[in-house]
Amino acid sequence: xxxxxxxxxxxxxxxxxxxxxxxxxxxxxxxxxxxxxxxxxxxxxxxxxxxxxxxxxxxxxxxxxxxxxxxxxxxxxxxxxxxxxxxxxxxxxxxxxxxxxxxxxxxxxxxxxxxxxxxxxxxxxxxxxxxxxxxxxxxxxxxxxxxxxxxxxxxxxxxxxxxxxxxxxxxxxxxxxxxxxxxxxxxxxxxxxxxxxxxxxxxxxxxxxxxxxxxxxxxxxxxxxxxxxxxxxxxxxxxxxxxxxxxxxxxxxxxxxxxxxxxxxxxxxxxxxxxxxxxxxxxxxxxxxxxxxxxxxxxxxxxxxxxxxxxxxxxxxxxxxxxxxxxxxxxxxxxxxxxxxxxxxxxxxxxxxxxxxxxxxxxxxxxxxxxxxxxxxxxxxxxxxxxxxxxxxxxxxxxx
Numbered sequence: 001x002x003x004x005x006x007x008x009x010x011x012x013x014x015x016x017x018x019x020x021x022x023x024x025x026x027x028x029x030x031x032x033x034x035x036x037x038x039x040x041x042x043x044x045x046x047x048x049x050x051x052x053x054x055x056x057x058x059x060x061x062x063x064x065x066x067x068x069x070x071x072x073x074x075x076x077x078x079x080x081x082x083x084x085x086x087x088x089x090x091x092x093x094x095x096x097x098x099x100x101x102x103x104x105x106x107x108x109x110x111x112x113x114x115x116x117x118x119x120x121x122x123x124x125x126x127x128x129x130x131x132x133x134x135x136x137x138x139x140x141x142x143x144x145x146x147x148x149x150x151x152x153x154x155x156x157x158x159x160x161x162x163x164x165x166x167x168x169x170x171x172x173x174x175x176x177x178x179x180x181x182x183x184x185x186x187x188x189x190x191x192x193x194x195x196x197x198x199x200x201x202x203x204x205x206x207x208x209x210x211x212x213x214x215x216x217x218x219x220x221x222x223x224x225x226x227x228x229x230x231x232x233x234x235x236x237x238x239x240x241x242x243x244x245x246x247x248x249x250x251x252x253x254x255x256x257x258x259x260x261x262x263x264x265x266x267x268x269x270x271x272x273x274x275x276x277x278x279x280x281x282x283x284x285x286x287x288x289x290x291x292x293x294x295x296x297x298x299x300x301x302x303x304x305x306x307x308x309x310x311x312x313x314x315x316x317x318x319x320x321x322x323x324x325x326x327x328x329x330x331x332x333x334x335x336x337x338x339x340x341x342x343x344x345x346x347x348x349x350x351x352x353x354x355x356x357x358x359x360x361x362x363x364x365x366x367x368x369x370x371x372x373x374x375x376x377x378x379x380x381x382x383x384x385x386x387x388x389x390x391x392x393x394x395x396x397x398x399x400x
Contacts, residue, residue: 005137005138005389006385006386006389008136008137009133009134009136009137009138009385009389010133010382010385010386012132012133012136012137013129013130013133013378013381013382013385014129015374015375015377015378015381017129018122018125018126018129018374018377018378018381019107019112019125019374019377021047021125021128021129022105022112022117022121022122022124022125022126022372022377023105023112023114024043024046024047025040025043025044025047025089025116025121025124025125026103026105026112026114026115026116026117026121027043027103027104027105028040028042028043029091029103029115030089030090030091030116031090031091031092031093031094031115032090032091032092032093032149032150032152032153033093033152033153034093035090035093036063036064037063037064037065037089037090037149037150037157038063038064038065040089040090040121041057041065041066041067041089041147041149044067044069044089044124044128044147045057045067047125047128048067048069048128048145051128051129051131051132052071052132052135053069053070053071053128053131053132053145054069054070054071055067055068055069055070056068056070058160059160060148060149060150060156060157060159060160061149061150061156064149064150064156064157065149065157066146066147066148066149066157066160066161067089067146067147068144068145068146068147069128069131069144069145069147070142070143070144070145071131071132071134071135071141071142071143071144072135072138072139072140072141072142072143073140073142074142075142076140076141076142077140079168080142080168080169080170081142081144081167081168081169081170082141082142082143082144082169082170082392083141083142083143083144083169083170083171083172083173083387083388083391083392084144084145084146084169084171084172084173084345084349084351085127085131085143085144085145085146085172085173085174085175085384086145086146086148086172086173086174086175086340086341086342086345087120087123087124087127087145087146087147087148087174087175087176088120088147088148088149088150088151088152088157088341089121089124089147089148089149090149090150090151090152090153091115091116091119091121091152092115092119092152092366094115095368096368097368097369098368098369099113099368099369100113100114100369102114102115102368102370103115105117107374108371110373110374110375111371111372111373111374112371112372112374112377113369113370113371114370114371115370116370117359117364117370117371117372118177118358118359118360118361118364118365118370118371118372119176119177119359119361119364119365119366119370120175120176120177120357120359122177122358122359122372122377123175123176123177123357123358123359123380124145124147124175125377126175126357126358126377126378126380126381126384127145127175127381127384128145129381130381130382130384130385130388131143131145131384131388133381133385134385134388134389134392137389138389138392141388141389141392143388144169146161148160148161148341151340151341153303154191154302154303155303155305155341155344158305158341158344161344162344162348166348166349166350167349168349168351169345169349169351170351170391171316171351171352171353171354171391172342172345172346172349172351172352172353172354173320173353173354173355173356173384173387174340174341174342174345174353174354174355174356174357175355175356175357175380175384176338176340176342176355176357176361177357177358177359177360177361177364177365177372178334178336178355178356178357178361179358179359179360179361179363179376180324180329180331180356180357180358180376180379180380180383181331181332181333181334181356182317182320182321182324182331182332182333182334182354182355182356183333183334183335183336183354183355183356184237184309184310184311184312184314184317184333184334184335184354185236185237185238185271185307185308185309185310185334185335185336186238186307186308186309186335186336186338186339186340186342186343186355187238187241187268187269187270187271187307187335187336187337187339188268188269188270188271188273188275188304188305188306188307188339188343189266189267189268189269189303189304189305189339190266190267190268190269190275190278190279190301190303190304190305191264191265191266191267191301191302191303192264192265192267192275192279192299192300192301192302193262193263193264193265193299193300193302194216194219194262194263194265194279194282194283194297194298194299195260195261195262195263195297195298195299196212196213196215196216196219196250196260196261196262196263196290196295196296196297197212197259197260197295197296197297197298198210198211198212198213198214198215198257198258198259198260198261198293198294198295199257199259199294199295200252200256200257200258200259201256201257202255202256202257203254203255203256203257204255206257208257209257209259209294210257210259210293210294210295211257211258211293211295212250212251212258212259212260212261212295213250213251213258213261214293214295215261215290215293215295215297216248216250216261216263218286218289218290218293219263219282219286219290219297220245220248220263222282222285222286222289223243223245223265223282224243226243226282226285227242227243230242230243236335237309237334237335238270238271238307238309238335239335240270241267241268241269241270241273241278242267242268243265243266243267243268244265244266244267244268245263245264245265245266246264246265246266247263247264248261248262248263248264249261249262250262267279268339269304269305269306269307270307271306271307271308271309271343272307273307275301275304276301276304279299279300279301280299282299283297283298283299305339305340305341305343305344306343306344306346306347307339307343308342308343308346308347308353310346310352310353310354312333314352316352316354316391317333317354319387319390319391320354320356320383320387321333322386322390323383323384323386323387323390324379324383326383326386327379327382327383327386329379329383331356336355336361337361337362338361340355342354342355356380356383357380358372358373358376358377358379358380359372359373359376
């Protein structure tokens, strides 16, 4: 890689175009649950085609498409698949409390406001601009952006992608919002439904029945005890696994002993943990006390997303930190409190993976007036250019 190549590629990155492309993606509302990613995928295809990318669209479900955008050859001279960027096209529901229409993007005080501006349509626009710039200067370098559907819910888009054979990517960069930190470790996530079944009876004689809500309270106690145990052993960048009870639904009326109570539960996973095994361990611990009340308890895993770790001393991490430093931005090496689909890619394709993107996942995403700093969109895109060119080298060779 020559300094002249870097300078020529950086000169092709245009912040105003990134904002315009991000705005087009925001306008294509893709709320999940409750919507479809089809409009967002069409907007993405239009942008990528304009920039010279080759686009493949595959339905994970009706009107729920994945999109793959490639620049350059499918493989480099050594047979490698090049650099993979990963993102998603869905956004969480807008909800109330917005100052502006959430799907009419607005520029306010140097920020782009709209649902998905941070998570993660701004990041997608920044990646596309970077890949097009690198391709103009180094057309021999294979580059790809994979954009999945349904990342915010059950990950059916990633499930569809995993049905394809693994490819020898040299690295994966997940363009989720990290506030431009270089994230090398990410916990996985799993969603579970736990159902307690009891026996209905008249509330005037509750002992004739078995309250499923009382049984569910035993399950809640078991969850809280296991959460405390996990937190007590927290260590390292990722800390520990965790439990969170998101919803409880049970009973019919105050005059009826409830015969059913369902819990929806979030369990964050450490890399290597199996979501089904975690659920079964919880049920095994809670079952004797639940059955002592005359109830039964069963559960099922609705979604499981693996975590990942990449050695902080890996060349990919060094290159990412250096790319941000060259843009005048210090990029701390961190773990992420959220979850993402990078673990699927690291596990399936066997490539080193990091998360690096514009926007703040905790301070800007998933809330009213979601926004991203425009200067950060530009910084991210230029850093992606630098990173892609460094990893490509003078001639494509695998990263160790």
